[in-house]
Amino acid sequence: MNAPLETLASPWRHEEDIRKSRFLAQAAPVGSAAEALAFVEAVGDATATHNCWAYRIGDAYRFNDDGEPGGTAGRPMLQAIDGQGCDRVVVVVTRWYGGIKLGAGGLARAYGGTAAECLRLAPRVAIVAMGRLFVHCDFADIALFTARIREMDATIEQETFVADGAELTVLAPLDRLDAIAARLVDLSRGRIQPRRID
Secondary structure, eight states: OOOOOEEESSOEEEEEEETTEEEEEEEEEOSSHHHHHHHHHHHOOTTSSEEEEEEEETTEEEEEOTTSSTTSSHHHHHHHHHHTTBOSEEEEEEEEOOSOOOHHHHHHHHHHHHHHHHHHHSOEEEOOOEEEEEEEEOGGGHHHHHHHHHHTTOEEEEEEEETTEEEEEEEEEGGGHHHHHHHHHHHTTTSOOOEEEO
């Protein structure tokens, strides 16, 4: 079985000097391509020689060599993300040229290695697959159910009051959904029939 993928707990920075060039890797957790590109825009340094980047969000990924020879920066950085078992992550490696050419292999090692070390050192958290339940309950049961739902490591994502009670959208780890649904059926003595929402 594969280890669960991880994302960063918070943004992280790592700096290396490689043959007189300065490389600064900055990484962050992201939930969308727009977030990733906004991070690239925010941390890129206009005074630097290159601001190369890569991100992976599930099956979606992109990378950019920002003027370095093709395949020497962005792709090795994406490989570093994958190699570190990360997902929902963006990495920007900014280079200030120091006067010594590194060659294609040297560039790939410098960009990929700086990105990998940044991700290796960063605090990380496991990505937990989440799912949702739709629950309709009577007014009299709302307080009890909301308390029990929170005790089961779930959250109420949405609560809508209707004529005969409330409609709740419950967010919980996917592997806990069936247990939570069964517990709510038990609590209501079968009056409530939660259903999964895709």
